[in-house]
Amino acid sequence: MTIDFYYTEGSSPCNSVRLLAKALNLDLNMKTLDLRKQEHLTPAYLKINPLHTVPAINDDGFTLAESRVILIYLVEKYGKDDSLYPKYPQKKAIVNQRLYFDISTLYSNFSSYCGPMFFTGKFGAESHLIKMQEALQVLDKYLDGQNWVAGDSLTIADIALTASVTAIQALGFDVSKYPNVMKWCENMKKLAGYDEIIVKGNEIIKNIFNSMK
DSSP states (O other): OEEEEEEOTTOHHHHHHHHHHHHHTOEEEEEEOOGGGTGGGSHHHHHHOTTOOSOEEEETTEEEEOHHHHHHHHHHHHOSSSSSSOOSHHHHHHHHHHHHHIIIIIHHHHHHHHTTHHHHSSOOOHHHHHHHHHHHHHHHHHTTTOSBTTBSSOOHHHHHHHHHHHHHHHTTOOOTTOHHHHHHHHHHTTSTTIIIIIIHHHHHHHHHHHHHO
16 A cells, blocks of 8 residues: 655655655655745645645545654554554653654754754754754763663664754754764664665755755
8 A cells, every 4th residue: 555645855754754664664655845835835735734744644545744643653553563662551651752852852943943044044043952952962861871762672763863863963063972872873874764765865955954054
């Protein structure tokens, strides 16, 4: 079965869904949206996702937006086991906490600080930069003494946060002061599709970002 996947080239949340699809051997019917041309505001797309954000999916008539929720849905429906999203309540809770940490703190502040650059050529409030750096410190603590962000094996939390952290790196922010994060980033390069999705995707946003400076 093919899943319609609405995305923007280089978008970190979109990259995370693509990485998971690669891990699950899912076939995505790629439907590109150019946000700067406001293709996410068309009546057709608003029917799929009234929030007009990317990514979104249409899985045989079932539509869903918000990348981290999409990750959960896809792995619960199509995963062969629960390794990427544990069923055990405490393990699942840690994965959920890391996903919420990404959307509410790390990626949120990164997006709030850098996002305006893509449309106005100016950064957002510096307070978001400070909070993003604080979030990276927290992530470094989460990774202290372990190879994965939410337990003893790869989960969708790693996939989501990999997309966020590598985008932060791609736009020129120094992550080297967070040794646990750096070590984890190196490990994430082994993910299937990393070069095709993460490296190429981040190159796209890097070029757009630099052209808007």
